[in-house]
Amino acid sequence: MKIRNNVIILALTVLLALPLTSAVAAAQIPAERQLPLVVDRAELLGEEEESRLLDKLSRLSSSMKCEVAVVTVNSLEGKYPQAYADDFFDYNGYGYGENDDGVLLLLSMEHRDWAITTHGLALKKLSESDLDNIEEKMLPYLSAGQYSDAFNAFADACRAGIMPNYARMIIISLGLGVIVGFIGVSIMKRNLKSVAPRNEASDYVRKDSFRINNRNDIFLYRTVTKTARPKDTGSSSGGGGGGSHYSSSGRSHGGRSGKF
Amino acid sequence: MDTLLEYKCPCCGGSIAFDSGSQKMKCPYCDTEFDLETLKSYDEALNNQKPDSMEWENAEGQTWNGEEADGMSVYVCKSCGGEIVCDSTTAASSCPYCGNPVVMTGRLSGDLRPDFVIPFKLGKEDAKAGLQRHVKGKRLLPKIFKDQNHIDEIKGVYVPFWLFDTEVDATIRYKATKVRTWHDNDYRYTETSHFSVLRDGSVTFDHVPVDGSTKMENALMESIEPFDFSQATDFQTAYLSGYLADRYDVSAEESRQRANQRIKTSTETLFSTTVNGYSTVIPENSSLRYAGGKVRYVLYPVWLLTTTWKEKRYYFAMNGQTGKFVGDLPLDKAAYWKWFGVIGGIAAGASFLIQLISAFL
Numbered sequence: 192m193k194i195r196n197n198v199i200i201l202a203l204t205v206l207l208a209l210p211l212t213s214a215v216a217a218a219q220i221p222a223e224r225q226l227p228l229v230v231d232r233a234e235l236l237g238e239e240e241e242s243r244l245l246d247k248l249s250r251l252s253s254s255m256k257c258e259v260a261v262v263t264v265n266s267l268e269g270k271y272p273q274a275y276a277d278d279f280f281d282y283n284g285y286g287y288g289e290n291d292d293g294v295l296l297l298l299s300m301e302h303r304d305w306a307i308t309t310h311g312l313a314l315k316k317l318s319e320s321d322l323d324n325i326e327e328k329m330l331p332y333l334s335a336g337q338y339s340d341a342f343n344a345f346a347d348a349c350r351a352g353i354m355p356n357y358a359r360m361i362i363i364s365l366g367l368g369v370i371v372g373f374i375g376v377s378i379m380k381r382n383l384k385s386v387a388p389r390n391e392a393s394d395y396v397r398k399d400s401f402r403i404n405n406r407n408d409i410f411l412y413r414t415v416t417k418t419a420r421p422k423d424t425g426s427s428s429g430g431g432g433g434g435s436h437y438s439s440s441g442r443s444h445g446g447r448s449g450k451f
Numbered sequence: 452m453d454t455l456l457e458y459k460c461p462c463c464g465g466s467i468a469f470d471s472g473s474q475k476m477k478c479p480y481c482d483t484e485f486d487l488e489t490l491k492s493y494d495e496a497l498n499n500q501k502p503d504s505m506e507w508e509n510a511e512g513q514t515w516n517g518e519e520a521d522g523m524s525v526y527v528c529k530s531c532g533g534e535i536v537c538d539s540t541t542a543a544s545s546c547p548y549c550g551n552p553v554v555m556t557g558r559l560s561g562d563l564r565p566d567f568v569i570p571f572k573l574g575k576e577d578a579k580a581g582l583q584r585h586v587k588g589k590r591l592l593p594k595i596f597k598d599q600n601h602i603d604e605i606k607g608v609y610v611p612f613w614l615f616d617t618e619v620d621a622t623i624r625y626k627a628t629k630v631r632t633w634h635d636n637d638y639r640y641t642e643t644s645h646f647s648v649l650r651d652g653s654v655t656f657d658h659v660p661v662d663g664s665t666k667m668e669n670a671l672m673e674s675i676e677p678f679d680f681s682q683a684t685d686f687q688t689a690y691l692s693g694y695l696a697d698r699y700d701v702s703a704e705e706s707r708q709r710a711n712q713r714i715k716t717s718t719e720t721l722f723s724t725t726v727n728g729y730s731t732v733i734p735e736n737s738s739l740r741y742a743g744g745k746v747r748y749v750l751y752p753v754w755l756l757t758t759t760w761k762e763k764r765y766y767f768a769m770n771g772q773t774g775k776f777v778g779d780l781p782l783d784k785a786a787y788w789k790w791f792g793v794i795g796g797i798a799a800g801a802s803f804l805i806q807l808i809s810a811f812l
Contacts, residue, residue, distance in 0.1 A: 355811070360807065361803065364799040367798055368802070371794060371795060372795025372798065375795075376791045383589060384780075385674060385776075386674045388670040391713055391717040395656045395659045395677070400654050401653075403651070407496065407648070408647075408648045409489060411461045411485065412462060415640055415641070416640070418641075
């Protein structure tokens with residue numbers, strides 16, 4: 192009886208503990224942001240530069256309803272840059288609103304690593320090509336040690352990727368309008384024409400008079416050509432979200448990392 | 452005895468010799484191999500090729516009899532040279548082609564007499580209604596054109612047509628291919644099998660019409676086709692009363708070419724529908740033999756309407772039997788751009804809205 196009770200207690204403990212583990216992980220993600228949008232632990236920015244950047248990121252975050260943050264550290268504490276950035280974002284409560292929409296740039300001076308992590312709206316909006324653009328704009332400044340300029344370039348490129356591109360929308364709409372309009376009036380214009388020569392006489396074929404008396408299909412020869420098949424590399428990933436992964440908290444993140 | 456027979460290669464046209472040593476046919480130019488039997492039957496098909504023959508019997512050549520000719524008048528327009536035949540009770544006040552007053556009258560003589568006529572079934576009011584229907588719903592047409600008062604003239608004219616009847620024997624040869632593709636790990640293979648396809652058969656055409664008047668634009672007349680010949684009756688001068696009749700000025704011989712061309716096109720279209728199951732089909736050679744070709748002279752009923760807009764004349768024609776109404780209409784440039792703006796604007800707006808919605812979702 193006692194043994195049986197112990198088994199039951201053990202089973203209950205395991206059962207209760209299972210949902211608890213994920214509850215603990217979830218509890219570690221604070222609802223409110225614990226740190227400012229600029230965390231300069233590596234002290235790369237001057238005081239004025241830092242406050243100006245913070246200003247810019249705050250304005251950008253509230254206007255896009257998507258937080259843009261910059262974090263610099265001296266060491267990754269043995270983690271991979273991408274994982275460090277993901278965890279920094281998650282466990283410090285970064286992200287706008289319920290869905291924690293946001294993008295964070297991490298710089299680690301120890302091995303000159305950079306990593307960008309995206310979540311929520313930023314994950315959805317920033318495609319591979321947007322990330323390419325961000326990298327392209329920011330990396331030259333990073334390599335040159337112009338950190339303030341690099342962070343500003345990062346913020347601007349994020350904005351370009353996340354905010355709807357009105358200019359492109361208008362150009363596409365106008366182009367489509369011209370094409371559809373032209374097709375429309377062309378159909379109307381064709382309605383005006385009803386005179387055309389008739390080059391056939393199908394109306395005058397006597398009913399059932401068409402007969403084929405002899406049909407002969409002769410096989411002549413065959414040729415075979417071969418072309419090399421492109422090798423399947425299987426590396427293509429969906430365009431929209433730019434590919435995503437799961438962080439240690441179990442939430443999905445996008446982004447990329449590299450050296451500068 | 453190295454060579455025995457000589458054939459043309461169906462692939463490249465080079466001469467192929469039969470090599471008795473290997474018992475195979477191989478083209479020395481393109482390296483294609485053939486069965487001997489295949490080449491034999493292909494060669495037979497080539498040799499059986501017949502030239503086109505498009506012979507026609509002449510029109511029967513009935514002329515007007517003296518009594519009939521007495522009751523007819525011929526009007527000749529001094530302005531455009533158009534000749535109109537009508538019975539002497541009908542007064543033609545102006546030329547139906549160019550609108551000029553008719554100035555000279557003459558007497559009918561020596562011409563061929565029509566074999567058949569399709570009497571007018573639709574009247575002047577039908578022609579007016581036809582024009583109304585024709586301009587309806589045409590948004591790019593100038594408003595003023597829809598005004599009925601704008602019609603300059605409506606004339607019922609019997610237009611001369613040559614009718615061609617013939618039975619066509621045709622032999623058409625096609626080059627056809629079937630393509631099969633498959634692949635293994637490294638390569639994609641495309642196998643093209645070439646065929647020589649022969650179709651031999653016959654088809655009969657009845658009453659293919661060719662406009663016999665140079666004053667009538669051929670395209671306009673072909674656009675109101677078809678006429679239903681089963682309603683044609685033997686020609687009587689009585690049918691002409693109240694209408695104008697044009698006199699043919701294109702001979703049957705001159706009209707033949709057009710009939711031949713139309714019959715050839717239709718025959719080739721019909722034959723090609725019997726070549727199925729191939730990836731590509733290209734006609735290589737076609738030979739048409741017309742047998743029992745007969746030509747007849749008929750009058751078909753046509754309503755002609757003319758209107759003037761911006762100093763340009765517009766011609767309309769209505770089939771006086773079926774009511775089919777044709778005629779090119781002028782384009783209102785302002786309406787064109789207005790509708791371009793409206794349609795394009797709606798499309799652009801809708802596209803912008805869809806993009807906006809999808810950007811914020």
